[in-house]
Amino acid sequence: xxATPGGGTETPSHDxxxxxxxxxxxxxxxxxxxxxxxxxxxxxxxxxxxxLRLRDAVALxxxxxxxxxxxxxxFRVLENCLGRRPARIPVPEWASPxxxxxxxxxxxxxxxGEAEWNRPVQLRWFEGGEPVHRATTVAGVIGHLLTVDGLxxxxxxxxxxxxxxxxxxxxxxxxxxxxxxxRPVASEVHAPWRNQSHTLIRTVSFAGHxxxxxxxxxxxxxxxxxxxxxxxxxxxxMHADDIAEAVNYPYDPPRGSHLHxxxxxxxxxxxxxxxxxxxxxxxxxxxxxxxxxxxxxxxHLEIEGAGGGDWYIPLDSPAALGSADHxxxxxxxxxxxxxxxxxxxxxxxxxxxxxxxxxxxxxxVLFAAASLSRM
Amino acid sequence: xxxxxxxxxxxxLGELYDRFASLVHMLAHRVLDDDTAADQVTxxxxxxxxxxxxxxxxxxxxxxxxxxxxxxxxxxxxxRQSEAAALARGDGSSEEVEQKVRRAAVAARAxxxxxxxxxxxxxxxxxxxxxxxxxxxxxxxLGVSEDEARRRLRLGxxxxxxxxxxxxxxxxxxxxxxxxxxx
Numbered sequence: 001x002x003a004t005p006g007g008g009t010e011t012p013s014h015d016x017x018x019x020x021x022x023x024x025x026x027x028x029x030x031x032x033x034x035x036x037x038x039x040x041x042x043x044x045x046x047x048x049x050x051x052l053r054l055r056d057a058v059a060l061x062x063x064x065x066x067x068x069x070x071x072x073x074x075f076r077v078l079e080n081c082l083g084r085r086p087a088r089i090p091v092p093e094w095a096s097p098x099x100x101x102x103x104x105x106x107x108x109x110x111x112x113g114e115a116e117w118n119r120p121v122q123l124r125w126f127e128g129g130e131p132v133h134r135a136t137t138v139a140g141v142i143g144h145l146l147t148v149d150g151l152x153x154x155x156x157x158x159x160x161x162x163x164x165x166x167x168x169x170x171x172x173x174x175x176x177x178x179x180x181x182x183r184p185v186a187s188e189v190h191a192p193w194r195n196q197s198h199t200l201i202r203t204v205s206f207a208g209h210x211x212x213x214x215x216x217x218x219x220x221x222x223x224x225x226x227x228x229x230x231x232x233x234x235x236x237x238m239h240a241d242d243i244a245e246a247v248n249y250p251y252d253p254p255r256g257s258h259l260h261x262x263x264x265x266x267x268x269x270x271x272x273x274x275x276x277x278x279x280x281x282x283x284x285x286x287x288x289x290x291x292x293x294x295x296x297x298x299x300h301l302e303i304e305g306a307g308g309g310d311w312y313i314p315l316d317s318p319a320a321l322g323s324a325d326h327x328x329x330x331x332x333x334x335x336x337x338x339x340x341x342x343x344x345x346x347x348x349x350x351x352x353x354x355x356x357x358x359x360x361x362x363x364x365v366l367f368a369a370a371s372l373s374r375m
Numbered sequence: 376x377x378x379x380x381x382x383x384x385x386x387x388l389g390e391l392y393d394r395f396a397s398l399v400h401m402l403a404h405r406v407l408d409d410d411t412a413a414d415q416v417t418x419x420x421x422x423x424x425x426x427x428x429x430x431x432x433x434x435x436x437x438x439x440x441x442x443x444x445x446x447x448x449x450x451x452x453x454x455r456q457s458e459a460a461a462l463a464r465g466d467g468s469s470e471e472v473e474q475k476v477r478r479a480a481v482a483a484r485a486x487x488x489x490x491x492x493x494x495x496x497x498x499x500x501x502x503x504x505x506x507x508x509x510x511x512x513x514x515x516x517l518g519v520s521e522d523e524a525r526r527r528l529r530l531g532x533x534x535x536x537x538x539x540x541x542x543x544x545x546x547x548x549x550x551x552x553x554x555x556x557x558x
Contacts, residue, residue, distance in 0.1 A: 019522065022529030023510040028503040054529070057536035060485035061504050069400055073414055074392055080418050081388055081425040088383030099386075103393055110397070198393075202386040 296320030344373025
């Protein structure tokens with residue numbers, strides 16, 4: 001396009017040429033305009049001065065560096081601060097995985113562009129032994145986290161983002177939110193999610209140990225507040241992983257000590273999940289019932305990698321104690337693989353697990369692990 | 376925020392980090408051009424704020440500009456130290472050191488100006504500079520008139536050019552965690 005903003009082919013006015021100085025300095029105007037501006041600079045000292053300054057300013061712009069901060073830096077910086085001046089109101093130890101995981105996801109979200117919020121994301125989980133999935137967007141995933149975190153907020157007496165009388169079941173809550181916000185945009189979910197997670201951390205810091213055992217209802221089950229926040233940290237990581245995959249970002253697993261607690265929560269939930277499946281006829285019958293609190297037939301769950309360890313899952317009753325001496329089978333899994341199994345991202349049949357011993361017990365535990373998953 | 380930090384709320388420290396860590400790290404990196412050194416400055420800046428929550432005076436400007444200024448001071452201080460060490464080894468002259476320090480400080484101020492300028496100006500510069508769009512395409516992409524696109528580009532560069540002349544917005548009185556002084 002060769003038309004000058006002054007219109008026609010005659011020399012543009014001083015005002016028009018001056019208005020072009022920024023675009024000229026950035027080499028963002030047409031060849032004709034560039035020539036006209038440069039001819040003008042030879043005659044007009046104020047414009048020549050300004051042109052020089054703006055050209056120098058362009059040199060100060062530079063290609064943005066990738067701003068990914070090492071997530072461990074947050075931990076190290078805060079630890080250094082707290083070493084120099086201990087907190088009078090600390091964040092409870094049991095809330096620190098949630099604190100760390102929400103901060104990691106927030107950093108990822110702040111790095112992605114507006115268009116990426118609309119990238120499609122497949123949520124995957126297991127329901128009734130079958131893999132199911134649901135299509136949404138990056139913004140839809142944050143809406144999901146916002147609404148389910150809202151259950152914990154509600155349990156603490158904070159405002160529920162879905163308002164009063166909202167359902168307790170996580171899936172129902174999410175569907176309700178998505179129905180109201182059919183295509184949520186970044187601004188409708190990012191700040192509300194982040195503000196709510198900050199408020200949760202702040203509230204449990206002030207409440208301290210008194211609230212750790214408060215019960216949080218998810219409709220068909222409930223968790224203590226400390227387990228609930230740990231579960232939210234786990235979900236935050238898993239969904240951050242979904243998002244990272246959708247926008248082609250690398251995303252690491254949580255710190256070993258945090259991941260260990262997430263695995264431990266799953267291991268603690270497994271016996272009841274197993275019993276539930278047994279009641280529905282989905283798992284084999286109990287073999288040797290023992291008195292509550294006594295060691296029973298167990299599966300040795302060995303999780304490999306930072307944060308891993310050994311867990312003994314009682315097989316016949318949630319009331320029995322897991323025991324190395326009564327282990328009838330062993331399953332070895334990489335830590336991330338196990339977490340993906342619990343999240344319903346890999347099927348029990350496909351989970352890359354080293355197996356040894358009673359095959360029925362192994363099958364039942366792997367399926368019970370997948371049954372812990374939900375939207 | 377300041378009151379919460381003064382009260383010793385660890386949760387407020389976490390929020391402070393979440394708000395400013397990428398700014399602090401970016402400015403420190405711009406001055407020092409080294410990841411490890413930028414990590415170290417980040418640690419020092421947050422350590423200083425956490426230990427001295429009352430050092431910030433809201434009448435002097437926004438918390439953000441104060442944090443940026445602390446960072447610039449600390450990063451320049453570090454750069455001076457490492458350059459002085461190089462000088463002691465016989466590398467370069469003191470004039471070269473001064474020039475390098477000044478250039479780094481200006482570059483960091485420019486970065487700060489870009490992050491704090493009104494979003495419409497930043498968006499226009501982003502299109503014209505990073506995405507190599509001419510001002511007519513920039514106008515179309517932004518949904519504004521060509522006049523307005525020219526105005527935004529010019530104004531954005533005018534703001535940026537103050538990095539050469541003016542200290543950071545909301546700067547503290549001289550001698551107070553000043554230019555290149557340790558925290």
